[in-house]
Amino acid sequence: MKESEAHTEKDLTGTKNHFSFRKYAWAQFRKNKPAFYSYRILIFLAALALVAPFIATDQPLYCKYKGVHMFPAFSPSNNCEVKDPQTGEVENIQYDIADWKRMDAESIVFAPVPYTPQKTDIDNSGYVAPGDKQFFTTKNGEQAELPTRFRHWLGTNKGGEDVLSGLINGTRVSLSIGILSMGIASVLGLLLGAMAGYFGDKKLQTTRGAFWTFLLGIIFAWYYGFSVRSYAIADGFATSSMAMLGQLLLSVFIFALVALLFFYLGKLAGKIPFLSQRVFIPVDSIVSRSIEILMSMPILILIISIAAIAKEKSIINIMVIIGLTGWTPIARLTRAEFLRVSSLEYIQAAKSMGFKEFRIIFKHALPNAIAPALVAIAFGVASAILIESSLSFLGIGVPPSTVTWGSLLNGGREQFSAWWLVVFPGLAIFITVTIYNLLGEGLRDALDPRLKR
Amino acid sequence: MLRYILKRIFLFIPTLIIITLLGFIISINAPGDPVERMVSSAQSGGEIGTQSVSQVQDKIFWRKKLGLDLPVFYFSLTSLSRPDTLYRIYDRSEREALDRLISRYGNWEQIQQYEQGLVSFYSSLIAFTPDSSQLQQYNKNTIREHMNWLKSESLALRSSYEENIIAAKLGKISGILSQYPFLASFRPAFSRIKNDYESIKANASAWKNYIPRLAFYKTQNQYHRWLFGDGEFSQGLVRLDFGTSYTTKQPVSDVIFSRIGWSMFFAMLSVLLAYLISIPLGVKAAARRGSRFDKYSSLLLFMLYSMPSFWLATLLLMTFANTDVLHWFPASGVKPPMGYPDAAGFFDKVKLSLPYLILPAICYTYSSFAFLSRTMRVSMIDTIGQDYIRTARAKGLPDDKVIWKHAFRNSLLPIITVFANIFPAAIGGSVIIESIFTIPGMGYETFLGIQNNNYPMIIAVFTITGFLTLLGYLVSDVLYALVDPRISYK
Numbered sequence: 030m031k032e033s034e035a036h037t038e039k040d041l042t043g044t045k046n047h048f049s050f051r052k053y054a055w056a057q058f059r060k061n062k063p064a065f066y067s068y069r070i071l072i073f074l075a076a077l078a079l080v081a082p083f084i085a086t087d088q089p090l091y092c093k094y095k096g097v098h099m100f101p102a103f104s105p106s107n108n109c110e111v112k113d114p115q116t117g118e119v120e121n122i123q124y125d126i127a128d129w130k131r132m133d134a135e136s137i138v139f140a141p142v143p144y145t146p147q148k149t150d151i152d153n154s155g156y157v158a159p160g161d162k163q164f165f166t167t168k169n170g171e172q173a174e175l176p177t178r179f180r181h182w183l184g185t186n187k188g189g190e191d192v193l194s195g196l197i198n199g200t201r202v203s204l205s206i207g208i209l210s211m212g213i214a215s216v217l218g219l220l221l222g223a224m225a226g227y228f229g230d231k232k233l234q235t236t237r238g239a240f241w242t243f244l245l246g247i248i249f250a251w252y253y254g255f256s257v258r259s260y261a262i263a264d265g266f267a268t269s270s271m272a273m274l275g276q277l278l279l280s281v282f283i284f285a286l287v288a289l290l291f292f293y294l295g296k297l298a299g300k301i302p303f304l305s306q307r308v309f310i311p312v313d314s315i316v317s318r319s320i321e322i323l324m325s326m327p328i329l330i331l332i333i334s335i336a337a338i339a340k341e342k343s344i345i346n347i348m349v350i351i352g353l354t355g356w357t358p359i360a361r362l363t364r365a366e367f368l369r370v371s372s373l374e375y376i377q378a379a380k381s382m383g384f385k386e387f388r389i390i391f392k393h394a395l396p397n398a399i400a401p402a403l404v405a406i407a408f409g410v411a412s413a414i415l416i417e418s419s420l421s422f423l424g425i426g427v428p429p430s431t432v433t434w435g436s437l438l439n440g441g442r443e444q445f446s447a448w449w450l451v452v453f454p455g456l457a458i459f460i461t462v463t464i465y466n467l468l469g470e471g472l473r474d475a476l477d478p479r480l481k482r
Numbered sequence: 483m484l485r486y487i488l489k490r491i492f493l494f495i496p497t498l499i500i501i502t503l504l505g506f507i508i509s510i511n512a513p514g515d516p517v518e519r520m521v522s523s524a525q526s527g528g529e530i531g532t533q534s535v536s537q538v539q540d541k542i543f544w545r546k547k548l549g550l551d552l553p554v555f556y557f558s559l560t561s562l563s564r565p566d567t568l569y570r571i572y573d574r575s576e577r578e579a580l581d582r583l584i585s586r587y588g589n590w591e592q593i594q595q596y597e598q599g600l601v602s603f604y605s606s607l608i609a610f611t612p613d614s615s616q617l618q619q620y621n622k623n624t625i626r627e628h629m630n631w632l633k634s635e636s637l638a639l640r641s642s643y644e645e646n647i648i649a650a651k652l653g654k655i656s657g658i659l660s661q662y663p664f665l666a667s668f669r670p671a672f673s674r675i676k677n678d679y680e681s682i683k684a685n686a687s688a689w690k691n692y693i694p695r696l697a698f699y700k701t702q703n704q705y706h707r708w709l710f711g712d713g714e715f716s717q718g719l720v721r722l723d724f725g726t727s728y729t730t731k732q733p734v735s736d737v738i739f740s741r742i743g744w745s746m747f748f749a750m751l752s753v754l755l756a757y758l759i760s761i762p763l764g765v766k767a768a769a770r771r772g773s774r775f776d777k778y779s780s781l782l783l784f785m786l787y788s789m790p791s792f793w794l795a796t797l798l799l800m801t802f803a804n805t806d807v808l809h810w811f812p813a814s815g816v817k818p819p820m821g822y823p824d825a826a827g828f829f830d831k832v833k834l835s836l837p838y839l840i841l842p843a844i845c846y847t848y849s850s851f852a853f854l855s856r857t858m859r860v861s862m863i864d865t866i867g868q869d870y871i872r873t874a875r876a877k878g879l880p881d882d883k884v885i886w887k888h889a890f891r892n893s894l895l896p897i898i899t900v901f902a903n904i905f906p907a908a909i910g911g912s913v914i915i916e917s918i919f920t921i922p923g924m925g926y927e928t929f930l931g932i933q934n935n936n937y938p939m940i941i942a943v944f945t946i947t948g949f950l951t952l953l954g955y956l957v958s959d960v961l962y963a964l965v966d967p968r969i970s971y972k
Binding site for chain 2 (some may be wrong): 180247249251252253256257260276318322323325326327328330331333334335337338340411415418419422423425435438441442445446448451452455458459462463466
């Protein structure tokens with residue numbers, strides 16, 4: 030970190046190193062204090078999300094019981110057989126339901142937050158405030174005060190579930206919402222935007238035969254990939270997520286195979302006299318119209334409606350829907366950038382050298398056109414997190430078994446005196462959304478030198 | 483100008499069609515059978531697993547009334563093995579079972595024979611009345627018990643498709659039939675059914691499933707009926723008929739039009755308030771760029787912009803509508819729980835409702851106002867940087883005059899275009915805010931619809947919101963053209 034800092038500083042003061050836009054942008058970004066701090070907080074949150082299952086869990090990280098060493102939090106299996114050295118009795122310890130806190134272990138190391146989300150602590154059920162006296166039933170059945178090590182630092186909800194633990198595990202959901210939904214949106218947006226901007230309406234040409242054959246091929250590919258296999262896919266959905274994924278992948282594979290077959294058939298068909306007429310594919314018109322249509326649609330209500338009819342309630346569904354509807358800003362900005370970039374001289378040079386168009390688009394044009402898309406992605410993540418938390422707050426489309434910040438906050442609606450249920454999860458959402466918005470602003474200022482006033 | 487507006491409207495048609503298509507796709511994919519929803523709540527009771535004649539008639543009636551006896555769309559991509567008439571089978575699970583049989587064996591003629599055998603077998607079971615000699619021989623209850631078992635099994639057979647399940651059920655039924663002499667009259671029919679099933683397996687032509695075929699249905703289809711009505715049960719979307727609510731059995735449009743008022747009221751109010759606050763704020767911040775006012779207002783607006791509305795709403799309720807903290811405002815609804823007094827005039831009603839409206843209005847307004855102020859500030863800064871502003875200052879014009887007379891009007895353009903974004907956002911956000919404050923509007927109705935799986939309501943709201951969104955775009959386009967003379971109307 031220190032080294033690279035020194036590196037960029039030297040570049041800015043203008044010395045022997047050649048001027049690089051990336052370094053310039055990074056230096057600009059670092060100068061923007063709020064954005065840079067947001068970047069650091071984001072890294073912290075990402076790290077937290079990665080290690081969340083080991084930070085907030087009631088399974089100890091390490092436990093020595095009757096001479097046996099156990100690592101319950103890290104162990105992939107869920108139980109361990111312990112043999113008593115004196116009596117020879119075999120005791121089966123199930124990690125997820127064992128009563129670790131009252132166990133006679135020789136030594137035991139708990140996670141920093143020794144609670145699993147959605148697991149009831151009966152002694153502290155019914156909205157225990159962070160500052161309240163918290164209780165603990167000892168092995169002898171006596172009520173004692175909860176040791177400081179095991180305090181619910183952010184209180185509990187109605188069922189006595191630890192709020193801090195829920196918050197830490199909710200970080201995973203929030204960040205993965207951002208990654209998956211905007212991942213889908215970025216792929217769609219960059220691809221479509223790049224094609225629209227680069228090819229326009231008058232550059233992508235093919236033969237009449239190839240065009241119609243390929244169009245027909247898409248119908249056939251859909252038929253063999255999805256229509257014929259619709260019951261196989263439906264049964265896959267009903268059994269398990271692995272079966273579902275397998276069936277879907279197989280369908281996509283068949284689709285691609287048939288489409289490819291017709292693509293080559295089309296090349297052949299293009300050799301026939303009447304079919305060899307050149308036609309233009311109006312990529313730009315198609316993409317621009319789609320963007321316009323999608324942008325003038327009530328996206329939130331659309332997402333709510335689709336989430337409401339989904340048979341399987343799952344977070345993944347919501348991520349996919351947000352991704353499939355959220356690509357328009359990215360595509361719009363990428364298209365505009367490609368319009369600018371594709372008329373530049375170096376692209377003309379690449380074309381005259383006979384490079385494949387695929388290579389020109391992805392290797393030469395895209396790196397220079399990606400900056401505005403990055404800004405749109407940062408803002409997109411912010412709004413995706415907002416949408417997901419609103420949905421889970423209302424309890425739409427999110428299974429009750431998933432703890433999210435929104436669902437935690439929802440618990441506070443029933444009992445207004447439980448302020449900690451409203452304040453902390455809300456703050457978590459607010460901070461994360463703010464971070465992404467600040468990052469977006471910082472990126473915009475850093476990546477667009479024209480904005481420097 | 484008129485031509486320009488007409489052209490814009492014309493351009494919205496594809497979007498409108500896609501919105502109706504999406505609504506339709508969502509509605510046909512909604513889980514559960516609408517007919518079951520209608521029949522089960524209209525008439526519950528009867529013996530489990532069997533269907534009385536009146537229930538079957540009810541189902542057929544509702545299928546016709548909901549238009550489910552029609553093919554789905556103008557055309558469909560199907561296979562050579564599938565008949566065009568499969569949609570006529572009224573029971574959803576039976577239809578699926580048949581379709582699955584076809585997708586395994588691909589020979590509709592044999593499958594149809596098997597199905598018809600089962601149907602006539604079931605009706606002969608229903609028609610059966612034991613004669614006196616049988617009644618002497620067997621207990622009345624024994625006969626009834628076995629008949630009921632046979633009925634439910636043969637019905638279950640009609641919606642089974644897995645090979646081993648069908649085989650097991652066939653075996654069980656023929657076992658019972660051969661066991662009791664009073665059931666002898668059913669034996670020949672049932673052995674025919676078994677033969678039919680064997681011939682399905684023997685004459686399988688699964689290859690037919692792999693040959694695609696396009697089937698066309700003209701205007702006799704569900705989508706067309708949903709849009710334009712059939713003149714008998716449905717008036718169609720074009721005449722604002724959105725179907726029947728699953729929960730209240732009222733027309734959905736009645737419910738929606740009694741609710742839309744509050745949603746529109748809050749959307750309009752919030753947009754108006756947002757513009758009223760944000761324009762002076764943005765201008766002031768831009769005019770004193772870099773000042774303390776600019777810095778703090780920017781920071782505040784930024785934070786407001788990132789604030790989740792449901793969080794703010796809950797915080798407000800927790801603080802200002804909580805008997806333990808401050809009980810300034812009521813927590814839910816839009817008017818006193820007892821309703822308005824009879825003698826109340828318009829202003830009395832406003833006075834009575836006002837405390838209910840303040841917290842929701844804040845939640846509706848703040849996010850769009852934050853967004854608008856930021857847009858206004860940026861646009862004003864852009865304008866102030868122009869040469870003609872420098873000229874105006876150089877002429878020695880007072881600062882106020884430069885800002886409000888020269889710069890202000892030109893910086894209004896972007897803020898008008900974002901009207902198109904703000905209005906739909908206000909309508910869309912209503913689901914969250916209305917459910918938190920229990921405002922009897924469209925958003926709250928959507929929320930209830932989702933909780934009760936009342937799909938016609940959800941789809942109606944989606945379609946109407948889509949239409950209103952398009953209207954918002956149209957208004958902002960027209961406003962833009964009115965304000966900026968550089969826009970050509972052609």
